[in-house]
Amino acid sequence: MKQLVTLIFVIFPLISFGECLDINGSYTCKGLDGTYNLTVSTNFIDGVYSYNFTQGSESTEVFSADGKDWPFEEEIEEGIKVKGTFKTVCDASSINIHMSGKIGNQDQNTDLKITAKIVEDMLYLRHRILFNSRILDTMIDKCTLN
Secondary structure (H helix, E strand, O other): OHHHHHHHHHHHHHHHHOOOOOOOEEEEEEEOOEEEEEEEEEEEEOOEEEEEEEEOOOOEEEEEOOOOOEEEEEEEEOOEEEEEEEEEEEOOOOEEEEEEEEEOOOOOOEEEEEEEEEEOOEEEEEEEEEEOOEEEEEEEEEEEEO
16 A cells, blocks of 8 residues: 555656646747747646746746636736736646736726647747626737747
């Protein structure tokens, strides 16, 4: 029995490690707002993938792909805050981040869904903005590995 438990603890993390996309690297990205530099590092700690996104010299945003809802509050413009939750999940082909919250005093939810995929050696970041469950905008940033 002890050998079986040991085997599970040794093999399971190795199996899980192959399930999520690894996008480590420094990228040059082109999007709606122009060109920017993006650095991504992937960590695997206690069976959970964690993705660290750093754009230029800005602070690092960390998303742990644990499938749990995490609270956030962020000022998007002076005096205007978004408050809600975000959840990150991943598989072998994509990373999916879903942020849902309310802007200011509005009653309707605003959702931001970000999907990261590697296609033919390029990283694609799709941003889909939804308001009251209706798609307002979709933007795709294309990133090449430096």
